[in-house]
Amino acid sequence: MPGSGVDFNGLFGVNTPPRPDTVNPLTQRFKYDFAIAFADPGTFPSADLHKALGRALEEEGGDLAYYPHPQGHPAMRELLASTLDQGRGMKLSPDQITLTAGSMQALVLLTELFVDPGDTLITEEFLYMGTIRVMRRFKANIVGVGTDSQGMRPDLLEERIEELRAGGARIKFIYTVPTFENPLGTDMGLQRRLDILSVAQRSGIPILEDDCYVDLRYEGEASPSIYSLDDSGSVMYCGSSSKIIGPGMRLGWVAGPREVIERVGTIQLGATPSQFSVLAALHYLRESREEHISELTRVYKSRRDTMLAALGEHFGPGAVTSRPDGGMFLWVKLPEGTDTPALLGKAKAKDIRYGPGPIFSPSGEGANYLRLAYAHLDEDVIGEGIAELAKVFEAEGVLG
Amino acid sequence: MPGSGVDFNGLFGVNTPPRPDTVNPLTQRFKYDFAIAFADPGTFPSADLHKALGRALEEEGGDLAYYPHPQGHPAMRELLASTLDQGRGMKLSPDQITLTAGSMQALVLLTELFVDPGDTLITEEFLYMGTIRVMRRFKANIVGVGTDSQGMRPDLLEERIEELRAGGARIKFIYTVPTFENPLGTDMGLQRRLDILSVAQRSGIPILEDDCYVDLRYEGEASPSIYSLDDSGSVMYCGSSSKIIGPGMRLGWVAGPREVIERVGTIQLGATPSQFSVLAALHYLRESREEHISELTRVYKSRRDTMLAALGEHFGPGAVTSRPDGGMFLWVKLPEGTDTPALLGKAKAKDIRYGPGPIFSPSGEGANYLRLAYAHLDEDVIGEGIAELAKVFEAEGVLG
Numbered sequence: 001m002p003g004s005g006v007d008f009n010g011l012f013g014v015n016t017p018p019r020p021d022t023v024n025p026l027t028q029r030f031k032y033d034f035a036i037a038f039a040d041p042g043t044f045p046s047a048d049l050h051k052a053l054g055r056a057l058e059e060e061g062g063d064l065a066y067y068p069h070p071q072g073h074p075a076m077r078e079l080l081a082s083t084l085d086q087g088r089g090m091k092l093s094p095d096q097i098t099l100t101a102g103s104m105q106a107l108v109l110l111t112e113l114f115v116d117p118g119d120t121l122i123t124e125e126f127l128y129m130g131t132i133r134v135m136r137r138f139k140a141n142i143v144g145v146g147t148d149s150q151g152m153r154p155d156l157l158e159e160r161i162e163e164l165r166a167g168g169a170r171i172k173f174i175y176t177v178p179t180f181e182n183p184l185g186t187d188m189g190l191q192r193r194l195d196i197l198s199v200a201q202r203s204g205i206p207i208l209e210d211d212c213y214v215d216l217r218y219e220g221e222a223s224p225s226i227y228s229l230d231d232s233g234s235v236m237y238c239g240s241s242s243k244i245i246g247p248g249m250r251l252g253w254v255a256g257p258r259e260v261i262e263r264v265g266t267i268q269l270g271a272t273p274s275q276f277s278v279l280a281a282l283h284y285l286r287e288s289r290e291e292h293i294s295e296l297t298r299v300y301k302s303r304r305d306t307m308l309a310a311l312g313e314h315f316g317p318g319a320v321t322s323r324p325d326g327g328m329f330l331w332v333k334l335p336e337g338t339d340t341p342a343l344l345g346k347a348k349a350k351d352i353r354y355g356p357g358p359i360f361s362p363s364g365e366g367a368n369y370l371r372l373a374y375a376h377l378d379e380d381v382i383g384e385g386i387a388e389l390a391k392v393f394e395a396e397g398v399l400g
Numbered sequence: 401m402p403g404s405g406v407d408f409n410g411l412f413g414v415n416t417p418p419r420p421d422t423v424n425p426l427t428q429r430f431k432y433d434f435a436i437a438f439a440d441p442g443t444f445p446s447a448d449l450h451k452a453l454g455r456a457l458e459e460e461g462g463d464l465a466y467y468p469h470p471q472g473h474p475a476m477r478e479l480l481a482s483t484l485d486q487g488r489g490m491k492l493s494p495d496q497i498t499l500t501a502g503s504m505q506a507l508v509l510l511t512e513l514f515v516d517p518g519d520t521l522i523t524e525e526f527l528y529m530g531t532i533r534v535m536r537r538f539k540a541n542i543v544g545v546g547t548d549s550q551g552m553r554p555d556l557l558e559e560r561i562e563e564l565r566a567g568g569a570r571i572k573f574i575y576t577v578p579t580f581e582n583p584l585g586t587d588m589g590l591q592r593r594l595d596i597l598s599v600a601q602r603s604g605i606p607i608l609e610d611d612c613y614v615d616l617r618y619e620g621e622a623s624p625s626i627y628s629l630d631d632s633g634s635v636m637y638c639g640s641s642s643k644i645i646g647p648g649m650r651l652g653w654v655a656g657p658r659e660v661i662e663r664v665g666t667i668q669l670g671a672t673p674s675q676f677s678v679l680a681a682l683h684y685l686r687e688s689r690e691e692h693i694s695e696l697t698r699v700y701k702s703r704r705d706t707m708l709a710a711l712g713e714h715f716g717p718g719a720v721t722s723r724p725d726g727g728m729f730l731w732v733k734l735p736e737g738t739d740t741p742a743l744l745g746k747a748k749a750k751d752i753r754y755g756p757g758p759i760f761s762p763s764g765e766g767a768n769y770l771r772l773a774y775a776h777l778d779e780d781v782i783g784e785g786i787a788e789l790a791k792v793f794e795a796e797g798v799l800g
Contacts, residue, residue: 005601005632008659011572013516016667046457049676053453057446068648101501101650101674116413137667172411201405232405248468248675250501259408267416267537274501274674275648276449 032385035353037182037328038376039246043296045284049245052283053276060279070265072099072253073278079285080253088214089228090237092255098264101273103212103240103252104130107175109264110208110236110254111138114172120164122174122205124152126331126360126369128182131175131210141169142362151186152176154195161203173206173236178226180213183331183360183371185324190223201232206260212240212252215293216375217326218301233257241281243328244293249277300328306379307372307386314390318399328375329355338368338398346392352385432785435753437582437728438776439646443696445684449645452683453676460679470665472499472653473678479685480653488614489628490637492655498664501673503612503640503652504530509664510608510636510654511538514572520564522574522605524552526731526760526769528582531575531610541569542762551586552576554595561603573606573636578626580613583731583760583771585724590623597626601634606660612640612652615693616775617726618701633657641681643728644693649677700728706779707772707786714790718799728775729755738768738798746792752785 071077077094084090100106115121117139123131125144135142143164146156157174164171176196178188188196200207209226227235236256241249251273254264307330311321320333334340340356347354355373357366374382393399471477477494484490500506515521517539523531525544535542543564546556557574564571576596578588588596600607609626627635636656641649651673654664707730711721720733734740740756747754755773757766774782793799 005630005634006604006606008606008657008663011514011606012663013512013514013519016513016663050450050454050457054450057450101672112413113416114411114413119413204406206406206408206411230405234405246675250672250674257408263408263412263416272501272650274650274677275646276677276680277674280676 030348030353031351032381032388033353033377034372034374034385034389035355036376037373039243040296040299040376043292043299044246045288045292048288049280049284052287053280056279056283068272068275068278070268070272071095071097071261072272073275073282076278076282077253079282080255083285083289084225084255087222088211088225090225090255091228096258096261097253097255098261098268099273099278100238100252100254100268101250102242102247103210103238104134105250106238106240106252106254107131107134107208107210109268110173110238110260111135111140112267113260113263115140116170118170120169120171122157122160122164122171123362124176124181124184126183126357126366127175127177127362129355129359132360132362135175140172144362147181147184147186149186150192151178151181151184151188152196154192154199157196158199158203161199161205171203171205173208174200175208175210176226177210177213179211179222180216180324180327182213182327183329183355185322185327185329185331187220187325188223193223193226193229197226197229197235201230201234206234206236208236208238210238212238213243213327214239215244216297216300216328218297218304220325227255236260241285244289244296245281245284249281250274251277251281297326300326300375303374303377303379303382304330306382307374310383310386314387315393315399329371329373332370332372334368334370334393334398336368340367340370343393343396343398346396347389350388350392352389352392354389430748430753431751432781432788433753433777434772434774434785434789435755436776437773439643440696440699440776443692443699444646445688445692448688449680449684452687453680456679456683468672468675468678470668470672471495471497471661472672473675473682476678476682477653479682480655483685483689484625484655487622488611488625490625490655491628496658496661497653497655498661498668499673499678500638500652500654500668501650502642502647503610503638504534505650506638506640506652506654507531507534507608507610509668510573510638510660511535511540512667513660513663515540516570518570520569520571522557522560522564522571523762524576524581524584526581526583526757526766527575527577527762529755529759532760532762535575540572544762547581547584547586549586550592551578551581551584551588552596554592554599557596558599558603561599561605571603571605573608574600575608575610576626577610577613579611579622580616580724580727582613582727583729583755585722585727585729585731587620587725588623593623593626593629597629597635601630601632606634606636608636608638610638612638613643613727614639615644616697616700616728618697618704620725627655636660641685644689644696645681645684649681650674651677651681697726700726700775703774703777703779703782704730706782707774710783710786714787715793715799729771729773732770732772734768734770734793734798736768740767740770743793743796743798746796747789750788750792752789752792754789
């Protein structure tokens with residue numbers, strides 16, 4: 001049927017991505033699925049969200065018949081402003097916040113707003129593959145900066161900026177996940193945050209601080225957000241409720257200088273989140289936020305420890321593993337020469353999946369790394385799966 | 401605060417729209433608000449949606465912890481495929497449907513997919529201003545085609561295509577709202593649909609059929625969708641639940657040839673609707689769709705008649721008014737020389753708002769037209785407001 005009337009291939013825009021050549025990973029499920037960072041289905045507060053929505057609809061249900069406020073429900077933005085003030089030391093007026101359909105939509109809007117094809121974005125050397133995909137969709141040149149145990153290194157950041165500018169690059173922003181970076185799990189201390197901010201300010205390049213994992217801390221002291229340390233209007237900030245009440249809610253936000261939020265308003269038509277989700281989340285978070293986060297972090301911490309123990313037992317000294325204070329995954333370094341993308345097929349044959357290092361690298365590096373998600377899996381599944389994965393790697397001579 | 405560290409104005413992409421210079425109309429409310437086509441807050445089924453969500457969460461609430469299927473909840477796509485088959489004669493497999501965060505998001509995705517700056521899109525001569533805004537955001541050249549009482553004229557469409565091609569235009573698709581066009585209220589009969597399709601097929605240009613008002617019919621026979629008349633794979637189709645269960649749900653869809661839907665999949669990351677809204681809508685629509693639509697159309701028909709009567713009484717023969725068989729608004733022609741954009745300030749001073757003709761025109765024409773929405777307003781408000789508006793116009797010498 002298709003094709004006889006219209007040749008679509010001659011009509012698609014020149015800058016759109018080609019036809020996808022792989023099945024989307026989200027449609028497949030594996031027994032030992034260490035690849036994707038889901039929230040825990042068991043801790044999803046279905047009944048409480050439903051009750052919260054009932055209260056919300058009684059109070060303001062008729063408003064659902066209207067188009068939402070273009071920046072999103074005012075009471076939700078007020079709640080966010082107050083949560084970000086108390087938890088992250090951020091002084092924001094609600095009109096400096098725009099709700100988005102998930103934090104990925106916030107990234108889409110900012111990338112669209114800033115990036116002309118060929119413009120440069122600076123990131124950590126490894127980052128979430130979805131973020132890479134969005135930046136590539138807008139034809140950004142993505143440049144990863146080297147990291148250490150606290151994340152992006154300010155000295156290397158400064159060097160890179162100088163090199164890039166010497167080469168004529170137009171650098172649009174520095175994208176960083178300072179707290180529980182995905183996949184590295186790194187958490188910047190106060191001084192590191194100040195140093196990164198200082199480089200950005202001196203260079204006149206804004207920072208986009210993605211704080212989407214900040215609520216998932218089970219150990220250590222939280223450092224202030226980079227946004228809160230800035231007095232020059234150089235930092236944009238995004239976050240999400242996906243990590244605490246599930247990505248299915250599609251509720252994220254972008255905050256920052258008014259001139260940026262106003263410009264976001266010129267392109268975000270139709271990208272506002274469902275008012276229905278917003279109302280449920282608003283009333284739920286008002287009552288249960290702290291309690292729910294305590295429960296989540298208790299469960300995730302125990303799963304992290306189970307996975308660390310299983311890796312220690314089955315992977316042995318050939319593997320070097322991150323030990324993050326929060327978040328949803330571990331980052332594992334295997335011996336040089338290991339090819340985790342090539343080994344993934346062997347793992348899948350045993351119903352195991354993981355994230356091979358190069359999918360997190362803008363330049364395709366990191367073949368001897370892998371990311372293991374644990375937050376959504378029962379502890380016995382974690383233990384069994386790691387033992388099975390070790391067998392796959394041993395059979396291939398990886399773990400010696 | 402902003403500006404001392406970073407000069408944002410030097411960083412925004414060259415193709416992004418400038419800072420908005422007007423307050424967004426959605427944030428203001430008027431007593432007699434004939435400008436915006438809201439659903440009726442009184443008929444919004446809050447309680448039933450809440451009950452439906454309760455059933456949904458019992459059955460599949462844990463799934464909210466997962467990222468949604470990239471094309472959207474499979475059961476919702478199955479329900480849509482079956483509804484579109486029964487109601488619109490459309491043969492679609494659920495994998496030819498992708499859910500979007502409202503039908504506006506469907507238009508954003510298709511426009512992004514097809515349009516390079518300067519490409520041409522063909523539309524009706526008057527259309528929804530939000531659609532114009534999206535097309536402009538992607539730098540499309542929008543060409544309106546003349547209409548009659550049945551909407552877009554096939555003879556003028558064919559002429560325009562020839563002229564445009566002779567001038568070297570790259571025409572990407574024909575966007576049409578065949579049923580209850582906004583703002584015209586026109587409804588294409590079967591032969592008109594066949595004629596428009598035939599021109600498109602002969603020209604090798606796809607049609608994007610926007611059927612978002614189709615459920616709001618209170619009189620007359622429904623004609624088949626253009627999609628159902630096509631056997632050449634030339635028609636894309638979008639729709640929405642906004643008109644029956646409120647735009648706050650952000651639930652729309654795009655359907656069409658597999659090669660188009662697959663390509664949409666390469667760019668729609670993060671634009672999926674809230675799973676929470678989808679679940680509520682799914683269970684609600686399964687049980688209550690027909691009944692709710694009957695109630696809505698009964699209410700809207702009566703409001704339409706009230707507005708028609710009030711216009712007849714107060715506007716007199718100087719105004720020529722559409723009499724649509726469905727939808728949410730009337731289109732009123734005032735005497736030549738009337739300047740509805742200029743008169744809007746006078747109306748606002750009396751707490752009245754309407755849609756001045758030129759905002760619906762890609763070329764800014766139609767200064768003697770206005771659009772009046774009635775679906776969301778009580779009948780006494782409609783009657784009073786039209787009487788007040790007539791006074792404003794009379795005072796300016798418009799209605800003679």
